[in-house]
Amino acid sequence: MSDAVPAYTFVEPEVVTFGSDTAFDFRRRHIGPGWQPTHLMLDHLGYRSLDALVDAAVPQKIRQSGDLDDELPAALSEEEAAAALRGFANKNTTAVQMIGQGYYDTITPPVIRRNVLESPAWYTAYTPYQPEISQGRLEALLNFQTVVEDLTALPIANASLLDEATAVAEAMLLMRRANKKGNRVIVDAECFPQTIALLKGRAEALDIDVEVADLSQPLVGDGVFGVIVQQPGASGVVRDYSAVIAAAKERGALVTVAADILSLTLITPPGEQGADIAVGSAQRFGVPLFFGGPHAAFMSVRNGLERMLPGRLVGVSRDVDGAPAYRLALQTREQHIRREKATSNICTAQALLAVVASMYAVYHGPAGLKAIAERVHSYAATIARMLGAAGIEVVHDSFFDTVLVRVPGRADRLVADAAAAGINLRLVDADRIGISCDERTTLDIVADLLQVFGAWLVDIGEGFTVNEQRALPGELLRTSGFMAHPIFHKHRSETSMMRYLRMLSDRDLALDRTMIPLGSCTMKLNAAAEMEAISWPEFANIHPFAPEQQTAGWRELIQDLESQLTTITGYDTVSIQPNAGSQGELAGLLAIRGYHRSRGDEQRDICLIPASAHGTNAASAVLAGMKVVVVATASDGRIDHADLTAKIADHPDAIAAIMITYPSTYGVYDADVRAVCEEVHKAGGQVYIDGANLNALVGLAKPGEFGGDVSHLNLHKTFCIPHGGGGPGVGPVAARKHLEPFMPGNANSPENSSPDSSQPGSTGVPISASNFGSAGVLPISWAYIAMMGGGGLTSATGHALLAANYLASKLNDSFPVLYTGDAGLVAHECILDLRALTAKTGVTAEDVAKRLIDYGFHAPTLAFPVAGTLMVEPTESEDLEELDRFIEAMVAIRAEIDQIANGDFDLASSPLRNAPHTAAAVIDDSWDKPYSREQAVFPVPGLRVTKYFPPVRRIDGAHGDRNLVCSCPPIESFEEN
Known part of the structure; x- marks a missing residue:
């Protein structure tokens, strides 16, 4: 460990308090700094308590009236939360799923389930922008x-x-x-x-x-x-x-x-x-x-x-x-x-x-996939032949996995009988039933199904093979090959597959190795206690269109989660249907559109969007049928009120909404956000508050109370669903009462509304194919809220502010912080301004991002929302040692920039422009750099203990765009190098 990084003696009292919170068990494990490091950080910033820091950073005008610790149930221990989740799971009924309609049961090979779906090396990774x-x-x-x-x-x-x-x-x-x-x-x-x-x-x-x-x-x-x-x-x-x-x-x-x-x-x-x-x-x-x-x-x-x-x-x-x-x-x-x-x-x-x-696909290869398909098809063909032999009309002669039968007037009873036998079928209408086979279909299942219909499995017996039955016309059979690349023919044994997955994950930097200090993206702990329930069969093996009586546990969990999110945000209703933040944005804007149209205000189609907003905001507005009008931001990063007033005046009676990210994308709390909301409301518009930064508000302020009409939330940020390298995400939409009728509808109900959801009056536009979107990962957020409790959630927000301000203070001399609030503090993230250094030395923010790889860190957010800057968000989950390790790296990089400024070496031959350094590069006999190999890969002593070597050096993006290759390259292209 470098001398610059102090070694702490962690002295933990029995409880740690913040406001009314009593943090113990899971909460202490989720929040990185313990009691003594927290106070060391506070002492550095000049505050006696976390409450005092929060009071200084967060404008009193937006502070919520109630205490979240009183409004949510008491925190559960990890064991209690697991037991509660097991209780939900036990209320679900697993069955043979033959409903089909785009959803089919499948077998996740255990080697993939354990080494991908349940591996933090894969599920904690960020989108591969680096x-x-x-x-x-x-x-x-x-x-x-x-x-x-x-x-x-x-x-x-x-x-x-x-x-x-x-x-x-x-x-x-x-x-x-x-x-x-x-x-x-x-x-x-x-x-x-x-x-x-x-x-x-x-x-x-x-x-x-x-x-x-x-x-x-x-x-x-x-x-x-x-x-x-x-x-x-x-x-x-x-x-x-x-x-x-x-x-x-x-x-x-x-x-x-x-x-x-x-x-x-x-x-x-x-x-x-x-x-x-x-x-x-x-x-x-x-x-x-x-x-x-x-x-x-x-x-x-x-x-x-x-x-x-x-x-x-x-x-x-x-x-x-x-x-x-x-x-x-x-x-x-x-x-x-x-x-x-x-x-x-x-x-x-x-x-x-x-x-x-x-x-x-890699594990099964083309032959394995085709064998699975043939088996599925053959079972469907067998069902059709046996039902036809029993006098039941099979509607189509040509099919793959789904048999449609006509049973006049008997469809309801037969579907109920099948459910009683443990088999779910698709009720098409009063006369027709759909039967879909899948990878889990077996001969015993076929026999049980036929018995429901009064047919019998005959003329097959033990000699049955999957290729005997066909119901596909010859002219439609595939004749071309597929998946010829060697990767799809190499890994058949579990040993080989396990090692391939390990090799790939070793090439990456995910949260299981290092802090990912991405501003606006919130890469924090995705605890194992939150994750473990998602692969339980009682959650994982439930069809989205299964009978309601089989999904009571799912619905109870979802209703409870929606209720708690409603409390946390201060809105009146929440739908978890949107299966990404971008889809939550769209859902909120479509709700606003529906509201205006219901009042005869079809002319309201202008969406005001600050220049600093997330790019998805503008794109979502266009998809919701709105026209985007950009509102300028002032020099301090806030919305320019004069420009806002002017833009409203330019479009009288046409303002539909404004989209505000709060705290702002510049990493500060705008003290005048209420005034912005009031001005838009006065113009007849609605206020959409982007919930991407809700992790800086939970327990302190509720967007539904300080002016918002609708928000989307990012469960994959604030509420711990892992990023997974670019998904899954869940983007619930929360709204006030007047927008409730326009919340997402159910795409699978006859009226495309949601009579069985928590929005019983909704006639809104469906946002995803299934009524509850990406339901499979909701136990993660439910467990996080349950184990943190209201006080723990509030404490997490406070520690997020503490970590960000600690970093900002420590790094300001090396990389000036671009924006701060009224008290000179930032919110949960800060923007480091490199533009003056770039002008002086030529070193870019991208150079710093690539050099951080040599220090074992994922880069902060690059060039957003301000070109030439880095936006840093440390989160509450990182302990003081990791924060100081990052500070040490950034200070060392600033020293390397100063070496360029002082003429020790020019930019082109500097460690920054040549970063990142692979192991192969530094052991090459032709090393001719003006800096040492040690400076290249061990710039600080701590890296000698744990060193990550990237598999490639800096990548030429322009070459890839000019010579677009978007499939597996021939293996020879690797061997030649």
């Missing part, structure tokens, strides 16, 4: 893209989307952007009901006419920019859509195929049928049902559409030595840069689940 320390997860996501590209026979795929229905909506928008001919989209009547409902909701705000049609008949009418088909259809039917696709192309329309990924191992893929876009869900590749999510959706496109592709795109470039290296490609098309001109508002997607799906 690619040199993300090569492992980037390779895993590139595997995912390659699988999708190969199976869909389209050349470019993204690194995941949120769910299948929203992926179809993204495809609709992509077709409109690419085509610009007309405003009609034709949607196959065979699309899943939840997809059609969500499409209609998204389209209405954008003046797109959605026409649902039987695409077995010829297309009619003009002004069609796109056509969407489902293969296999919702009824299970498999059709040859090549004629439909050709006819659409002749009329100038683009075509999207919503495809079942497992079926593509057997049937002709969309690309070979002429489709422009393919979308779907990779859920059945080893991702549990999770009561509806999180699941990794996918999208692949033909050449020419890659720059309009929504979501993240992993590409292959090279580092400064010419070695192949992965990175996120074409980032300039993303919403953070393009704002209201972005291709999508998608930010985080489902990276962790995409990794699971990709590793499922």
